[in-house]
Amino acid sequence: MMSKRGRLFGLGVGPGDPELMTVKAVRLLGQSPVVAYLAAKGKRGNALTIVEAYLKPEQQTLPLIYPVTTEKLPDHLDYETLVSDFYDQSAAEVATHLDAGRDVAVICEGDPFFYGSFMYIHDRLAQRYETQVVPGVCSVLGAASVLGAPLVYRNQSLGILSGVLPEDELKRRLVDMDAAAIMKLGTNFAKVRRVVTELGLADRALYVERATMGNQKIVPLLEVDPKSAPYFSIVLVPGKKWQS
Incomplete structure (x- = not known):
């Protein structure tokens, strides 16, 4: 018998103050065995910083590290291709946990659908997995x-x-x-x-x-x-x- 797939949560965690997270976002965050977050190379990321006081030791964090942010790229590299490949890979990493039956909360500073990076993961996975998006206070x-x-x-x-x-x-x-x-x-x-x-x-x-x-x-x-x-x-x- 096939194991039940995990659920995908896109959680808006607000603009910075942890107390501006919604009750629903805090609840679903606490229920998720895997917490994925996006960050630049060498940084923890704003979303993780916002929620870290709510995390439990038994929860697994899944860093999704951008290959590039605002730096100038060499001529032989294309920004759009790099970023698209990054979201493909990130979605695949999240899907591995979902297929194993683990719920994944992807945290996003501000609101997930307002310039939020989660939307690109949503575009790749929402048709395949049960997905719930929780709005957040935008910047x-x-x-x-x-x-x-x-x-x-x-x-x-x-x-x-x-x-x-x-x-x-x-x-x-x-x-x-x-x-x-x-x-x-x-x-x-x-x-x-x-x-x-x-x-x-x-x-x-x-x-x-x-x-x-x-x-x-x-x-x-x-x-x-x-x-x-x-x-x-x-x-x-x-x-x-x-x-x-």
């Missing part, structure tokens, strides 16, 4: 809370933009938005600040690094050193205040 909401910045009032709309966009495209999209969150900064910060300033939004724009994490840092936008802006930083342009 945009974590940033708004620590900055004390209501994002949208009444009928305003919020746009989420990637700082990786070309400068002209970023400006074109941002100019028509009531409010915006610009993510994936890092080396893109100088470009993003330039666009925000040229559109006359610098007075409204707010900046935070690693919102809700232990090393959180809030700096006035115009005082940020472009060379020091980390990938996990956000520029928020809240909607104009509504006088109720």
Whole structure:
């Protein structure tokens, strides 16, 4: 008789503060014999750091280590191919445990389906295994809370933009938005600040690094050193205040 397959859980563990994990995420995390996490080479990864206080000694951790993150690649290497192969291999490693009947919780900082790496594993495995995704507090909401910045009032709309966009495209999209969150900064910060300033939004724009994490840092936008802006930083342009 074939053994029962394990279940796949994609757990959003929030933006950094372990207390921002949902009750459901903590429960399913504690029930999973295998906890998989994604991390860069030589690092533990933010998701693991968030959940480590909830882990039990008997749980097995499964590191899924990115082959590349933001560094420049040699000309003979293709980023998209490397990353696609990495997710194929990661999905295969997770599937080995699922086939053996072990539930696997793949933890993901923020929300699994909001720029979350888990979504690529989900795309590869969700049709083959029982899968449950638990939403998490995303970094945009974590940033708004620590900055004390209501994002949208009444009928305003919020746009989420990637700082990786070309400068002209970023400006074109941002100019028509009531409010915006610009993510994936890092080396893109100088470009993003330039666009925000040229559109006359610098007075409204707010900046935070690693919102809700232990090393959180809030700096006035115009005082940020472009060379020091980390990938996990956000520029928020809240909607104009509504006088109720």
